Amino acid sequence: MHPRQPLSVVMIAKNESALLADALISVSWADEIVVLDAGSSDNTPEIARQHGAKVFTAGPWQGYGKQRQQAQQHASHEMILMIDADERVTPELRAAIEQALMQPQPDVIYSIARRNLFLGRFMRHSGWYPDRVLRLYPRAWRYNDNQVHESLETAGARVVPLQGDLLHLTCRDFSTFQRKQLAYAEAWAQQRHQQGKSCSIYSVFSHTTGAFLKTLLLRAGFLDGKQGWLLAMVNAQYTFNKYAALWALNQANQRK
Structure with missing residues (x-):
């Protein structure tokens, strides 16, 4: 049996003080947390450091795709879990991720189902569930350059779905x-x-x-x-x- 691969959780953030702590708590079991701050005017960087994250400051804004690329460059480990401040890893998803890390496959990217909150309700239809996103992957892959609606480039990879949900607090206000x-x-x-x-x-x-x-x-x-x-x-x-x-x-x- 292979030893468990270490995991780097990577996040991009700006003025996320109201949401960041719960996101970081949900991935506190990871081997490393990297937060790339895009010039927050609140205490986002301090909250990240309080929860053990390595905090870096982003360069000039070039869009979400390039921001994720820049954040990933600061990760130390081969496996990346990319999440946002308004997302939370459930215990079921954590168990599935831990299992995947015990069976490293360099050509596999894992898809994760998101449960999206809209005005007090986690949607089950409307195209908002399971809303699978590619977030757990070897660092050989990276995000494209899109300014918005960025996505992971997956050429040559096999996509495997994971059990468990990623809670996404999409629309609270x-x-x-x-x-x-x-x-x-x-x-x-x-x-x-x-x-x-x-x-x-x-x-x-x-x-x-x-x-x-x-x-x-x-x-x-x-x-x-x-x-x-x-x-x-x-x-x-x-x-x-x-x-x-x-x-x-x-x-x-x-x-x-």
């Missing part, structure tokens, strides 16, 4: 959640515009309508009750903001 969604939409539009992408006014409304129907009907959001209907509206609004912002950028470029 609606106004804060909306502001974050708007920032994501703007970053998405800027990135697509820089890539030479464009869209028509028809695309703005067709994508918006499609997002609402996909969440509510195809992903059975109506089974999540009132939160399911609200989330369908939120997803439609987010989609509208993305494509409307891209359309507006293209229009401004044409006028120039």
Whole structure:
């Protein structure tokens, strides 16, 4: 039997003092915790140090993908668990991770199911569960360069699902959640515009309508009750903001 592989938990954070402690407690069993701070104005770095994390300061912001790449470079061990301050590792997930570390496989990336909180309810439908994300992996892999909606590059890897859930406190405060969604939409539009992408006014409304129907009907959001209907509206609004912002950028470029 192989000895247990040591694990580096890696996090990126900015002004997460309200959430960070519980996230760090949920991974206190790891061999190393690395927190890359993006210039917090609160006591995020101090909280991280109090819980035994190694704290580093990020360079200029270049997007979430590059931020995760930079954070991973500070990890000491071969196995990486990437989580965020608003996520918590459950005991069941910890047991599954520990088991995976006892059987090291350099070509395997592990997917983890997230349970996403939306306005007081952990969603079971609406496309928000099991919401599998690739978060446990050998350090030979890394995140792509996307400014938002970054993902792990998996070429040549075998993906294995783990048991247990990662709790994700996605939407605790609606106004804060909306502001974050708007920032994501703007970053998405800027990135697509820089890539030479464009869209028509028809695309703005067709994508918006499609997002609402996909969440509510195809992903059975109506089974999540009132939160399911609200989330369908939120997803439609987010989609509208993305494509409307891209359309507006293209229009401004044409006028120039």
